[in-house]
Every structure is written in structure tokens, then in C-alpha cells.
Amino acid sequence: MKAATIYDVARRAGVSHQTVTRYLQGFEGIRPSTRERVATALEELDYRPNSAARLLRTRQTNRIGVLADRIDESGPARILSGASQLAQERGYVLDIVVADGTSAASVAASLEMLTEHQVAGVLATAQTEIVFDALRAQKIPAPMLLESQFGLVEGQPSLSEVAGRVAADFLLDLGHRDIGYVSGSHIWLASEGRLKGFESRVKERGGRLVWVREGNWSPSSGADAWRSLSADERDITAVAAANDSMAMGFISAAHDDGVAVPADLSVLGNDDMAEAAYFLPALSTLQMDFEGEGRFVLDTLIREIEGLPPRENLLLGEPKVVIRASTAPVFRARNS
Incomplete structure (x- = not known):
């Protein structure tokens, strides 16, 4: 069967072919x-952009190199998923190479592998300062975009900071004032941003951040955070964790010591993993638009590759709390 063209799409949609082109x-x-x-x-016509024709016309490859890190984690994996969807829609192919974000040598080696063949641009979704420092030192003969600290509005706090603020507001609005926080590894920019936003908002609103424990994004590190607390440190009413896995580990360890969630302690996660809704108790968490972030950063790079002006606004959904069974108002929790 002959591949569909933009003219076929235009006829099916009842629009001009110029409108289809603008959409793409x-x-x-x-x-x-x-x-x-x-x-x-x-979708109905299974349209695929004619990247071969564009290559002949522009003498430019349609391959984009992606340097990624920790794609086993929910956030980075979903960012890549959104970027991959947009790449397919726009007729590009992603070459993904994974680097160890704790090693500058690993980043350099991965980048060399990525650029052995011609690429139209390089997108770095890796999330550590080590990765960014290594990338800034490289000379890449193609547009390069470092994904990390986009804000919802230009010049405003990063998405990670906004997530921390939203988490703090949710717990404070429930009446909690003495709160703990389980952060991710400090080398991750997302972890630092979430902690910064959470800490500043708690302070602004008169709450008390009693303690911070650093985890490594895993459930076991969340459990270790609970076990490390003294009796005085456990005398809080709420805890926020920088991701869902650590929140689940924290709840499990607290449960082993006879602490009921949310009757004794409210726990809030971050990322809205698929498993969060089926945990016991079902985990309240922040829903992040990771897929939208992946689409946006790749669109930004493609626009630079194709000589198009940058978008004026960052069209991402603001982090929002998905309320489930692991959180409750402080007075109801303590008196239930």
C-alpha cells in the first residue's frame, strides 16, 4: 500500500495541506x-513524515543523539518516552546511549560513541551536575540541548522546585506543621530542586522541617530513612519523599514498627508511578508531566536544528497532587 502523504491527511481532516504542515x-x-x-x-492513515526526502533536500541527517542516565527510574524513562513519540511524529530517529551520571569519563566515552556517526543534534536528558559539566566541556559539531531546569514560565523556578512547593503546600493545607523529608541523591538536580522548593515553602508558611534524610531513589533507602530516625524525630505528623519508591519503602518500615499510615503519619510521594495506586495504603503522590517535558525539550532541539524560532511559552502541566489513602488532615489523623 502506498504511504500516505500530507495531502491525504489534509483531505481526511478537511483542512489545507499547509495546516497539516504547520501541525507537524x-x-x-x-x-x-x-x-x-x-x-x-x-493516526488513521498511519502517516509517517518523509524523512528521506527532507534529507535529500537539506543534506542533513534525521538522527538525533540522546545521552541518557538512570533510565531505570520512572522520571527519566517517561521523559524519553515523550521525546521518542515526538521524534516519530516529526520524522526523526533517536540514537540513545546511556552514561553513568557519576563519572565524567563515562560521559565522555558515551558521547564519543554517540557522535561516531553524523547526528543532527544531541539531547542530554542526564540529570546530574557531573554530566552537565562534562557536556559543557565537549565541542559538538551540532546543536546540543541540556535538559534539566526548565520552568513552567521563563525566569521562574524550575519544575523540580515547583514540585517541591506543591508538595509542601498540600501537607501544610492538611494542617501538618512538623514534617520530615526523604530526598533523592544530592548529585541529581531534580532531587536538589525538589528539596529546595519544599524547604523554602515550609519555612515561608510557618511550618517546621524537622529532618531531611538522603536516599538513592530506591525503596530500601526509604526504609533506611525511617530506621535512622530517633524517637524524637519520629514525633512528626507528615513526611514527603522525593519519589514514590522511597515513600513506599518508608511506609513499609514504619508499618513494621507499628506506625499506621495515615492514622499516625501522612506520607506523600512524587512521580505517580503506576504501582502507587495499588500500594497499601494507596499512595498520595505528585503527578508530573514527564512525557510532556520530553516532547518539549526535543521540540526545542528540533526547532533549532530546522532553523525555526523557539517557542514563546513552555506548555507543560503544573505538578499536581493525586490524593489517595496515605494522607489525611492532621487533626483527623491524630484523633481517629
Whole structure:
């Protein structure tokens, strides 16, 4: 069967071929109803951009190198998923190489592997300062984008900081004032941003951050955080964790010591992993638009590759709390 063209898509959607082209290029000024018709037509016709034709026209490869780290973790994996979806829609292929974010030598070796063949650009989704320092020192003969600290609005706090603030506001609004925090590893920029946002908002609103324990994103480190607490440190009403895995480990260890969640202690996670809804108790958590972030950062790089102006606004959903059974108002919890 002959591959569908933009003219076929335009006829199916009832729009001009110029509208289809603008949609594929990420143009924002298209009415929502028109965007929906075009998206439906693209899916129904299984449209694939003619990257070979573009390559001949521009003498440019359609391959984008991606330097990634910790793709076993929920956030980085979902960022890559969103980027991969957009790459397919825009006719690009992602070459993904994983680097150890704790080693500059590993980053250099992975980057050398990534650029052995011609790439149109390089996207670094790795999340540690070590990775970023190594990348900044490299001379890449192609556009390069370091994904990390995008804010919801230009010049405003990073997404990680916003997530920390939203988490703090949620627990404070429930009446909690003495709160603990389980952070991720300090070498991760997302971990540092979430802690910074959480700590500042608790202080701004008159709460007390009683303690901070550093984990490594794993459930076992969340359990270790609970076990490390003194009797006085356990006299709190709420805990926030920088990801769901650590929150689950924390709850499990607390349960082993006879602490009931949320009757004795409210626990809030971050990331909204698929497992969070099925944990006992079901975990309250922050939902992050990781897929949208992946699409945005790759779109930003593609626009630079194709000589298009950058977008004026960052169109990402603000982190929001998904309320489940692991959190409760402080007075109800303590009196239940």
C-alpha cells in the first residue's frame, strides 16, 4: 500500500495541506478542534513524515543523539518516552546511549560513541551536575540541548522546585506543621530542586522541617530513612519523599514498627508511578508531566536544528497532587 502523504491527511481532516504542515512543525496557532481532526487523520492513515526526502533536500541527517542516565527510574524513562513519540511524529530517529551520571569519563566515552556517526543534534536528558559539566566541556559539531531546569514560565523556578512547593503546600493545607523529608541523591538536580522548593515553602508558611534524610531513589533507602530516625524525630505528623519508591519503602518500615499510615503519619510521594495506586495504603503522590517535558525539550532541539524560532511559552502541566489513602488532615489523623 502506498504511504500516505500530507495531502491525504489534509483531505481526511478537511483542512489545507499547509495546516497539516504547520501541525507537524509544532505550530501553536491552530484551533483545538482543527488540531484534533489532524491528529486523528494522521493516526488513521498511519502517516509517517518523509524523512528521506527532507534529507535529500537539506543534506542533513534525521538522527538525533540522546545521552541518557538512570533510565531505570520512572522520571527519566517517561521523559524519553515523550521525546521518542515526538521524534516519530516529526520524522526523526533517536540514537540513545546511556552514561553513568557519576563519572565524567563515562560521559565522555558515551558521547564519543554517540557522535561516531553524523547526528543532527544531541539531547542530554542526564540529570546530574557531573554530566552537565562534562557536556559543557565537549565541542559538538551540532546543536546540543541540556535538559534539566526548565520552568513552567521563563525566569521562574524550575519544575523540580515547583514540585517541591506543591508538595509542601498540600501537607501544610492538611494542617501538618512538623514534617520530615526523604530526598533523592544530592548529585541529581531534580532531587536538589525538589528539596529546595519544599524547604523554602515550609519555612515561608510557618511550618517546621524537622529532618531531611538522603536516599538513592530506591525503596530500601526509604526504609533506611525511617530506621535512622530517633524517637524524637519520629514525633512528626507528615513526611514527603522525593519519589514514590522511597515513600513506599518508608511506609513499609514504619508499618513494621507499628506506625499506621495515615492514622499516625501522612506520607506523600512524587512521580505517580503506576504501582502507587495499588500500594497499601494507596499512595498520595505528585503527578508530573514527564512525557510532556520530553516532547518539549526535543521540540526545542528540533526547532533549532530546522532553523525555526523557539517557542514563546513552555506548555507543560503544573505538578499536581493525586490524593489517595496515605494522607489525611492532621487533626483527623491524630484523633481517629
